[in-house]
Amino acid sequence: xxxKKLKINSNNLLLIITVVLFVLMYxxxxxxxxxxxxxxxxxxxxxxxxNAGLICLASGMTCVMLTxxxxxxxxxxxxxxxxxxxxxIERWGWGSPALMLLVLVVGLVFGLVQGWLIAYLKIQPFIVxxxxxxxxxxxxxxxxxxxxxxxxxxxxxxxxxxxxxxxxGIGAYVNKKGIPxxxxxxxxxxxxxxxxxxxxLMLRYTRFGRSIYAVGGNQQSATLMGxxxxxxTLKAYVLSSFLASIGGICYCLNTxxxxxxxxxxxxxxxxxxxxxxxxxxTGGVGNxxxxxxxxxxxxxxxxxxxxxxxxIGAWANxxxxxxxxxxxxxxxxxxxxxxxxxx
Amino acid sequence: MGKxxxxxxxxxxxxxxxMILVILINVVYDIASGNPPFSxxxxxxxxxxxxxxxxxxxxxxxxxxxxxxxxxxxxxTLVVSSSxxxxxxxxxxxxxxxxxxxxxxxxxxxxxxxxxxxxxxxxxxxxxxxxxVCGLFNGFLVAYLNIQPMVATLILWSAGRAxxxxxxxxxxxxxxxxxxxIFGSYVGxxxxxxxxxxxxxxxxxxxxxxxALGTFIQGVGINKKAARISGFNSSKIIxxxxxxxxxxxxxxxxxxxxxxxxxxxxxxGLNMELDAILAVALxxxxxGGGKFNLAGSIIGAYTIQSVTTTLxxxxxxxAQAPVFKAIVVILIVVIQAEPVKEYFKKMSxxxxxxxxxxx
Numbered sequence: 001x002x003x004k005k006l007k008i009n010s011n012n013l014l015l016i017i018t019v020v021l022f023v024l025m026y027x028x029x030x031x032x033x034x035x036x037x038x039x040x041x042x043x044x045x046x047x048x049x050x051n052a053g054l055i056c057l058a059s060g061m062t063c064v065m066l067t068x069x070x071x072x073x074x075x076x077x078x079x080x081x082x083x084x085x086x087x088x089i090e091r092w093g094w095g096s097p098a099l100m101l102l103v104l105v106v107g108l109v110f111g112l113v114q115g116w117l118i119a120y121l122k123i124q125p126f127i128v129x130x131x132x133x134x135x136x137x138x139x140x141x142x143x144x145x146x147x148x149x150x151x152x153x154x155x156x157x158x159x160x161x162x163x164x165x166x167x168x169g170i171g172a173y174v175n176k177k178g179i180p181x182x183x184x185x186x187x188x189x190x191x192x193x194x195x196x197x198x199x200x201l202m203l204r205y206t207r208f209g210r211s212i213y214a215v216g217g218n219q220q221s222a223t224l225m226g227x228x229x230x231x232x233t234l235k236a237y238v239l240s241s242f243l244a245s246i247g248g249i250c251y252c253l254n255t256x257x258x259x260x261x262x263x264x265x266x267x268x269x270x271x272x273x274x275x276x277x278x279x280x281x282t283g284g285v286g287n288x289x290x291x292x293x294x295x296x297x298x299x300x301x302x303x304x305x306x307x308x309x310x311x312i313g314a315w316a317n318x319x320x321x322x323x324x325x326x327x328x329x330x331x332x333x334x335x336x337x338x339x340x341x342x343x
Numbered sequence: 344m345g346k347x348x349x350x351x352x353x354x355x356x357x358x359x360x361x362m363i364l365v366i367l368i369n370v371v372y373d374i375a376s377g378n379p380p381f382s383x384x385x386x387x388x389x390x391x392x393x394x395x396x397x398x399x400x401x402x403x404x405x406x407x408x409x410x411x412x413x414x415x416x417x418x419x420t421l422v423v424s425s426s427x428x429x430x431x432x433x434x435x436x437x438x439x440x441x442x443x444x445x446x447x448x449x450x451x452x453x454x455x456x457x458x459x460x461x462x463x464x465x466x467x468x469x470x471x472x473x474x475x476v477c478g479l480f481n482g483f484l485v486a487y488l489n490i491q492p493m494v495a496t497l498i499l500w501s502a503g504r505a506x507x508x509x510x511x512x513x514x515x516x517x518x519x520x521x522x523x524x525i526f527g528s529y530v531g532x533x534x535x536x537x538x539x540x541x542x543x544x545x546x547x548x549x550x551x552x553x554x555a556l557g558t559f560i561q562g563v564g565i566n567k568k569a570a571r572i573s574g575f576n577s578s579k580i581i582x583x584x585x586x587x588x589x590x591x592x593x594x595x596x597x598x599x600x601x602x603x604x605x606x607x608x609x610x611x612g613l614n615m616e617l618d619a620i621l622a623v624a625l626x627x628x629x630x631g632g633g634k635f636n637l638a639g640s641i642i643g644a645y646t647i648q649s650v651t652t653t654l655x656x657x658x659x660x661x662a663q664a665p666v667f668k669a670i671v672v673i674l675i676v677v678i679q680a681e682p683v684k685e686y687f688k689k690m691s692x693x694x695x696x697x698x699x700x701x702x
Contacts, residue, residue, distance in 0.1 A: 070493070117673070122680060122681055123677070123680050124630050126429065126620070126630065127630065130617055130620070130621070131673045133669075134617075134668050135665065135666055135669035138664065138668070141665075141666075145660065271497065272497060275494060275497070312508065317502060317504070318506065318509070322502070324498050325498045328494055329490075332488040332489060332490050333488075336489075
């Protein structure tokens with residue numbers, strides 16, 4: 001009983017450290033870049049808008065990582081989705097609602113195949129999803145090798161440009177031209193936050209969610225408890241690809257175009273967000289709320305580098321890597337302390 | 344029938360089989376397009392710009408272009424064997440080592456030189472050295488802090504390329520000096536990368552054959568605790584495999600840099616880690632660690648390159664090639680999968696039973 005209590009504490013501690021770090025970093029940014037508008041609510045909302053797709057991806061990645069697996073295909077799936085939507089609108093003349101539906105179905109099928117290979121044929125997740133990554137990236141080029149911009153679908157353009165303004169004018173400010181502005185978010189942010197909420201509730205309260213933790217914690221004891229480990233694993237990968245497709249739509253709403261090189265390395269951002277948020281790659285430990293803060297930390301770092309203006313983009317990668325290193329070592333220390341207490 | 348089974352049971356069967364399959368596709372394609380059936384194997388000596396004559400042919404091209412992956416596959420095999428995980432930072436480390444080397448040779452902030460700013464050996468040594476340091480860092484995290492290899496190497500996956508970009512000031516640094524270009528071009532009539540890869544493979548196989556290192560690595564990979572109890576320093580051995588992997592990445596990075604005589608930090612070694620891991624898996628090695636087969640990995644590396652070269656020969660664009668690569672990978676790993684093997688075993692047992700019932 002004592003052990004269990006300790007475990008919960010140390011897990012929460014990781015999440016708390018993540019949140020505290022985010023807040024400190026953001027306050028630091030506000031102090032240093034106050035004159036560049038970092039204190040405005042809108043800046044924070046921009047971070048959310050820029051990373052809406054990544055938030056969906058990280059939520060799905062968290063579920064897969066909780067089962068002890070990994071899904072590195074998600075970035076390429078996003079690229080494929082964007083290309084399908086872009087080419088569908090511009091070349092095939094489809095309506096955007098039908099295309100969004102198509103993209104979601106593609107995501108489901110993609111996840112089903114990957115999950116089946118992993119769960120039922122027992123092939124290593126890394127290899128399967130790596131093949132999935134190649135496949136999706138290649139398919140993007142098969143669909144179209146050029147950059148396609150979305151211009152001719154009024155519904156999609158409207159959806160992309162739709163501003164949801166803060167109620168009661170919270171955080172209103174006056175811009176350089178002296179025009180009062182009300183902070184806003186885009187539709188993609190609402191979708192992303194709903195995804196996080198749904199995954200959070202699912203992981204905490206549904207049978208499937210609890211099974212994911214059980215499978216990741218110990219496959220053998222999960223089997224002995226009567227859980228269908230294969231089915232749970234399959235579902236986790238389907239969920240990941242499905243959420244990647246939702247993320248793809250959000251991403252597409254931001255970029256309004258499809259290119260073959262879009263969203264390269266996004267899967268690694270999703271993984272690092274989840275790790276920073278306290279999810280262990282060995283499975284069984286983690287929380288989707290942590291992943292959300294992981295994404296926010298990543299987003300804040302890029303925003304800080306961007307606001308500075310003089311630094312090259314590589315600095316964002318280096319700072320993220322240093323943070324990642326810090327969190328990984330911290331997790332390792334926690335595990336060691338836990339083992340010593342047990343012994 | 345019995346003999347066939349014996350052959351398929353050999354560990355090298357799968358990599359060699361897939362290699363032969365790829366070559367067969369080439370031969371069939373050549374016949375179909377009206378070329379002589381064995382033009383795939385034809386090697387000719389043709390002059391290139393600059394006056395000298397060099398070897399030409401698709402086979403040479405595969406060996407040449409596959410050098411980097413083959414070199415990486417050596418290190419990756421050992422890492423996978425000892426730590427049951429993969430080193431995903433090798434591509435970034437390649438880029439970093441190339442970037443540092445070119446930065447030293449050209450001087451910081453200079454983008455185009457035709458004379459060395461510092462001697463060639465300094466650049467090469469620094470490039471290989473920084474890669475070894477990266478290996479040391481990865482190895483320390485994995486061996487002494489017990490961090491999962493993929494997570495530990497994720498750090499340098501992200502930072503390696505970025506540091507390389509910083510060193511090169513976000514620019515492509517050209518070093519237009521013949522003695523630097525030689526590592527990516529030709530010595531006599533033979534492409535240098537082939538020689539470098541061959542030397543690396545030779546050294547690795549000699550060391551594994553004449554020392555107990557291979558046994559130690561496999562012992563640690565099969566059971567880390569048991570290996571420690573029997574007197575190996577498990578952590579040190581794992582650390583060593585990561586340093587070797589870093590060294591391989593450094594050499595591969597210098598070859599890749601010399602090939603284009605410039606440090607294109609954004610693109611050198613991009614996705615190369617995936618090819619290297621693939622080579623290990625294609626070679627019939629389990630990614631779960633333990634026993635390894637270096638020859639298999641090397642053959643796997645060249646198989647990947649032959650697939651790529653074949654696809655280009657068939658007229659598939661470089662952006663679309665990954666689709667076919669993915670299908671090949673999935674087919675190969677599905678054949679290897681345990682449940683599939685069991686299914687075939689059951690099928691053949693049923694056939695046998697039916698035969699006996701009839702007779």
